Amino acid sequence: MDLEFTDEERAFREDVRKFLQRELPRDIAGKVAAGKDLERDDILRWQAILHARGWLAATWPKEHGGPGWSAVERHIFSEECALHSAPRLPPFGLNMLGPVLIRFGNDQQKREILPRILDGSDWWCQGYSEPGAGSDLASLRTRAVRDGDHYVVNGQKTWTTLGQYANKIFCLVRTSTQGKPQEGISFLLVDLDAPGVEMRPIRLIDGGHEVNEVFFTDVRVPVANLVGEENQGWTIAKYLLTHERTNIAGIGYATKELERFHRLAREITRDGRRLSDSPLHAARAAEIEAELEALRITNLRMLANARDGAAGGVESSLLKLKGTQVRQMLQNLYRSALGSQAAPIADELSENELTVPVDAARAAPVYFNHRKLSIFGGSNEIQRNIVAKELFKE
Amino acid sequence: MDFNLSEDHQLLSDSLRRFLAENYDIETRNRTAYAAPFHAPETWSALAELGVIGAFVPEGQGGYGGTADDVAVIFEELGRGLCSEPMLGTLLGLRLLAALGQTDLAARVIDGETRVALAVSEPQVACDLSCLQATARCEGDVWRLSGRKSAVYGAPGADLVLVVARLADAGENAALGLFLIHAPESIAAPMIDGGGIADIVLDGLQAECLSTDCAELVEDALDLGRIALCAEAVGAMSHLIEITIDYLRQRKQFGRTLASFQALQHRVVDMVVEREQCRSITIAAVAAYGTPAQARTVSMAKNLIGRMGSWIAEEAIQLHGGIGMTWEYPGSHYAKRLVMIDHQLGDRNDHVLRMIRLKPGAPPAEAA
Ligand SMILES: Cc1cc2nc3c(=O)[nH]c(=O)nc-3n(C[C@H](O)[C@H](O)[C@H](O)COP(=O)(O)OP(=O)(O)OC[C@H]3O[C@@H](n4cnc5c(N)ncnc54)[C@H](O)[C@@H]3O)c2cc1C
Numbered sequence: 001m002d003l004e005f006t007d008e009e010r011a012f013r014e015d016v017r018k019f020l021q022r023e024l025p026r027d028i029a030g031k032v033a034a035g036k037d038l039e040r041d042d043i044l045r046w047q048a049i050l051h052a053r054g055w056l057a058a059t060w061p062k063e064h065g066g067p068g069w070s071a072v073e074r075h076i077f078s079e080e081c082a083l084h085s086a087p088r089l090p091p092f093g094l095n096m097l098g099p100v101l102i103r104f105g106n107d108q109q110k111r112e113i114l115p116r117i118l119d120g121s122d123w124w125c126q127g128y129s130e131p132g133a134g135s136d137l138a139s140l141r142t143r144a145v146r147d148g149d150h151y152v153v154n155g156q157k158t159w160t161t162l163g164q165y166a167n168k169i170f171c172l173v174r175t176s177t178q179g180k181p182q183e184g185i186s187f188l189l190v191d192l193d194a195p196g197v198e199m200r201p202i203r204l205i206d207g208g209h210e211v212n213e214v215f216f217t218d219v220r221v222p223v224a225n226l227v228g229e230e231n232q233g234w235t236i237a238k239y240l241l242t243h244e245r246t247n248i249a250g251i252g253y254a255t256k257e258l259e260r261f262h263r264l265a266r267e268i269t270r271d272g273r274r275l276s277d278s279p280l281h282a283a284r285a286a287e288i289e290a291e292l293e294a295l296r297i298t299n300l301r302m303l304a305n306a307r308d309g310a311a312g313g314v315e316s317s318l319l320k321l322k323g324t325q326v327r328q329m330l331q332n333l334y335r336s337a338l339g340s341q342a343a344p345i346a347d348e349l350s351e352n353e354l355t356v357p358v359d360a361a362r363a364a365p366v367y368f369n370h371r372k373l374s375i376f377g378g379s380n381e382i383q384r385n386i387v388a389k390e391l392f393k394e
Numbered sequence: 395m396d397f398n399l400s401e402d403h404q405l406l407s408d409s410l411r412r413f414l415a416e417n418y419d420i421e422t423r424n425r426t427a428y429a430a431p432f433h434a435p436e437t438w439s440a441l442a443e444l445g446v447i448g449a450f451v452p453e454g455q456g457g458y459g460g461t462a463d464d465v466a467v468i469f470e471e472l473g474r475g476l477c478s479e480p481m482l483g484t485l486l487g488l489r490l491l492a493a494l495g496q497t498d499l500a501a502r503v504i505d506g507e508t509r510v511a512l513a514v515s516e517p518q519v520a521c522d523l524s525c526l527q528a529t530a531r532c533e534g535d536v537w538r539l540s541g542r543k544s545a546v547y548g549a550p551g552a553d554l555v556l557v558v559a560r561l562a563d564a565g566e567n568a569a570l571g572l573f574l575i576h577a578p579e580s581i582a583a584p585m586i587d588g589g590g591i592a593d594i595v596l597d598g599l600q601a602e603c604l605s606t607d608c609a610e611l612v613e614d615a616l617d618l619g620r621i622a623l624c625a626e627a628v629g630a631m632s633h634l635i636e637i638t639i640d641y642l643r644q645r646k647q648f649g650r651t652l653a654s655f656q657a658l659q660h661r662v663v664d665m666v667v668e669r670e671q672c673r674s675i676t677i678a679a680v681a682a683y684g685t686p687a688q689a690r691t692v693s694m695a696k697n698l699i700g701r702m703g704s705w706i707a708e709e710a711i712q713l714h715g716g717i718g719m720t721w722e723y724p725g726s727h728y729a730k731r732l733v734m735i736d737h738q739l740g741d742r743n744d745h746v747l748r749m750i751r752l753k754p755g756a757p758p759a760e761a762a
Contacts, residue, residue, distance in 0.1 A: 134715050136647035159716050203721035205711075205730065206586075271522035271744065280743045332704075335733075339520045339744070340545035342737050344583035344591050345428075353581045355517035355544060355593065364586045364737075368730060371711045372719055379715060381657065 003300070005072070013076045020084040023049050029085040033260075034359045035366035037208060038087055040165040044120045046087050051118055057094050064102055064110065065118050071306045075247065075299070082252025090162055093117040093124040096240055097170050100187070104228040104236055113189075127157035127171035127190070127214060128237070135382050137172070138181040138234065142216060144173035144188055146223070151175075151188060153196075153219040159376070163199050163212035167192050172233050185233035189225040190216075204372075206365035207345075241313070241378065248316055249299045249323035250373075254292050257330040261285055264337050264360050275337055288329050295322050314390045317383040324373040324380060334360070335367040397677065403467045409444055410468060414475030420724040427478035427588025427727075431551035433509075437479055442506025450485050455492035456500050462683035465618055466625035466676060473629025476728055478588040480548025482738070483511035485622055487556050489615040490572060494604050499554065511552040513543035513594055514612060521740035521748060523558070523570065523609055528596060530559040530571050530603070537603045539573055539596040547738070549592035550582035557594070557601060558612055572608040573601035587730035617692045620739050621683060624676040624695045627703045627735050631669050634728040638662060638710045641717070641725075658713060665709055668702040675699070690752045693745035700736035700745070707732040 005013070028042050050056040058074050060066025069077065089095075098117055101109050116122040133140040142155025153173060160169065169190050176184030192199065196219035202211045228236055262285065265276040275281050302315045335342055338356055346354060346361035354361050374380040399407060418437065426434045441447065449464045451457030459465075465485065472481055484503065487510030492500040502508040519525045528541025539559050549555060557573045578599065580592035605611070639662060642653040652658055675695040682691035707729035711718035718725055736742055 129716070132646075134647060136649075139647070139649075205719050205721060205726040207721060211716075269518045270520050271518075271747075272525040278743070278747075280746060328708075336736070336741060336743070338737070339741055340515055340737055341517060343545060343585045343587075343734060345586055346583075348583045349581065353593070355542075364734070368586070368733075371708060374712055375715055375719065380712070384657070 003297070005076070009072055009076060012073055013080060016077055016080040017084075019053060019055075020080060020086060023053070024084055024086050025049075028087055032085040032087050035362045037210070040123070043087055043090065043165075047089065047120050050089075051120070056089075056118055057098055059095055060098055060102065060114075064098075064114050071303050075303055078247035079252035079255070082247075082250070082256050085256070090123070090165075092126045092161070092166075092170070093122065096126060097124050097189075100170075100227060100236055100240060103239060104187070104232075108224070109189075109227065122168050123162075123166040124168045124170060125160050125163045125166035125192075127160060127169045129159045130156055131158050135379055137237070138185065140172055140174060140185065142171065142173050144175050144186060144221070146175075147220075149223050150220045151223060151226070153188070153190065153216045153221055155216050157214040157216075158211075159202070160199070160212045160214050161210060163192075163214060164201065164209065169214065170227075172237055175230050175233075182234040184231055185237070186230050187227040187233040187236045188221060189227065190219065190221050194219050194221070196220075204369065206369045208365070208369065248377075249295055249319040250327050251292070251296050251299055251323070254295070254323070254326050254330055257327065257334065258285065258289060258292060260359075261330065261334050261337060264334065264357065267357055268337060268339075270339055281333075281337065284333055288326065288333065291322075291326050291329070295319075295326055298322070314387050317378075317386045320377065321380055321383050321387075327373055328370060331363075331367040331370045335363045338363050399467065400463075403463065406445065406449065406464075407467050407471055410441075410446065410471040411474065413440065413444060414471065414477060418475055418477065420476070420727065423476055423478060424588065424727065428584045430582065430584075430590070432478065432584060432588075432590030433480055433548075433551055438509075439506045441479065441481075442504065446481070447484060447488065447506060448504040450488050451492040451500065451504070456497050457492065457504060460492075462618060462621050462680040465622050466680050469622040469625040470629035473626035473631075473731075474633045476588075476630060476633070476724070476731060480509065480511065480552070480590060482619055482622060483546065483548025483552065484509060486512035486514075486547075486615050486619050487552075487554065489618060490556055490604075490608070490611060491554075493611050493615075494572065494608075496604065503554075508554060509548065509552045510554040510556065511546050511548040512556050512558070512612075512615065513546045513549070514558045514616065515545045515739075516542060517544045517593075521744040523613060524567075526558060526560055526570065528557065528559040529562040530557075530573055530601065531562040532603075537571075537573060537601050539575070539599045539601050541596050543594045543596065545738070546580070546592050546594055548590060549578075549580050549594065550590035553577055555594065556604070557596065558608065559596075561606060569607040570609045570612065571603055572605040572612070574604055575599055575601045585734065587734040588727065613689070616739055617688055618683065620692050620696045621676065621679050623735050623738055624672070624679060624699045627699045627732055628669070628673050628676055630728050630731050630735075631665075631672065631703060631706045634706065634710045634725055634732065635662065635665050635669060637725055637728075638665070638713050641714055645715075652713075661709060661713060665706050668706060672699050672702050690749055693740075693748045693752070696740060697742045697745040697749070700742035703732040703735055 031038055047056055055067050057066040062068035130140050144151040144153045169192055171188050171190055172185050173188050174184055175186040196217040198215045200213045201209045268275040341356045342364045351358055446468055448457045449459035452460030488503050503510050530537050530539050539557055555575050555578055558570050561568045561571050578594050580594045582592040585591050643651055645652045675698045679692045679695035682688050711729050717723050
């Protein structure tokens, strides 16, 4: 057994660190650390810096402009990014559409679309879920009907993350009602500027705007925007789900969140005692730390499996389940640390009116927002179903 | 043994429930809950007219109730209806006004004409009054206050604020005095879960002294406030569980209702088990109010409710899926309320510590 990274991997980590220390803009890292919403420009600015270094599309092979990293290198990179409060990159173009096009797209699609993802010309969003199709994605009903060189699209997508920043959306649409629901789905690329597309904001529990509804009324989409074959969409969607997802356990984020709690605990005094001296808080933090340490090793074990070509869907389900639980425990702990001072909506106060460190003032809304971790990307119940199916298969 | 509500309480509870159901829908609520002054005068007068405020104080002090039972019955309904009117601050302040013989002021509060709030906690003090830092200094015949009060519930727009401050120049263990100030300037904000909260910076503010030794009275008022929060949580969780069940019955995925998945049924069962525990511990706290077991039992209740209220809230969001994450869905505001109740008048940790402090090292009763 060997828990250590190789010398090359350690050197790589050192490179990544130096790069982040040098290149990550302070103002952006500050927003991330304080749980503030990022502007479109913040994210594009950071993407451009990564792109210039050739590190933007971590999962892509070299020939398409990726760095050609191994699973371990990708892990190291995303862990260091989280530890340095780099913004989470929207996964839609980079980790979803990119790999799909590389695997299923035709030459023209690869040639035209991939570079525009890298240079920030296009911002993609994901049009899978519908009001009636969440966990049961295959029941989706947005229709695409062939009419000459076009598909005519009608229907509604929802929960479209950062759609307000996007100019393009990749959709799962129904192109056939024959056979099993899974068999009549296609993967279609739609221009959000096309006539008949309308986007409306959804306000989330914390008051923020990060998801949207998208309505399609007789939207004409060139047939050239079909990815793969007609009715092959479900295979593509499944490829994306089982396609090894880096950083699904969120170890770097969790490590950062634990560190952040300890820092806050040293700054907060309650009822005559510094929080870091409170055995109750210390004990809860220590228990979560134990979970996190175990998860770190579980993640490495699964990484090693992936490297050796033995990764399965069940493993990413386990990581998603435990990873989101640990992160939600940490969000919970952080929020509780503030006691009565967590209550006011901090955005309505000026910095000098706050009684807690500025970075911590949004702990409660950020905690509420992170309840999404166990809902999206395949809810934790659906992850359990996937594992159960494997465990109990005949 | 009888756990039924008395006839009077049943009537009060029914009329309050009906009033909120008919006049206080979630849109109305959210419109006032998140924008200054976090309070709708017409709702307030209607609640006063229903006798809600008067029920907080005993007959001898100008009210028509005043037991912990009265308070719990009312707050359970306020919780069920997710009422964000500044009732907690009013309860705390009114109890003290009445107990200190300020009958005129108390009568105006009971009528709904005047609003009062209690400024007791501070940025660094949640629960332990011996840690309070704000001071009151007597200069000639004028009292002046200094320090910063925090988490003053219902302070935005309140006519009267009662301030708890340590008497200056009297050493470490100086008594706590209670002081009255009128409509002070404050650092006001909406709360995450709706309703108004403020900090008050006391920069030499002149005040009227109502008491020079109020620690016990304040502690009693706070314990009653904690009971109110526990009852409010029981009401809110009951409603949240109901709408979760409704949603699971309606929502179809995979060609069947979510309610037909046993895995999800079991989750709701666990929520109900904890809700019953919460109701029971609240009843225990109500029963202990005014007895030597008051402080410790109230802390038990506040700890259990703090933990289980937020857990039930998280489960309810999860079982709804994406819908539970939206502002538009009423359940999300109930969930926020349940979580944030653990941040008021001491949280689960503060109350565990208080339990331990009150009976250091003693084994649980059964084990002894
Ligand atoms: C903040 C946020 C961002 C999102 N971003 C996007 C996006 O960019 N693009 C996109 O396409 N989608 C997005 N989603 C949608 C997300 O993928 C769905 O919310 C998710 O798939 C769950 O679907 P649902 O909300 O319809 O819940 P439902 O499927 O209705 O589920 C409700 C509850 O029932 C449980 N459940 C469902 N079926 C079963 C079962 N068979 N057994 C046991 N339990 C079950 C679920 O786990 C959940 O707890 C986002 C969601 C959120 C909250």
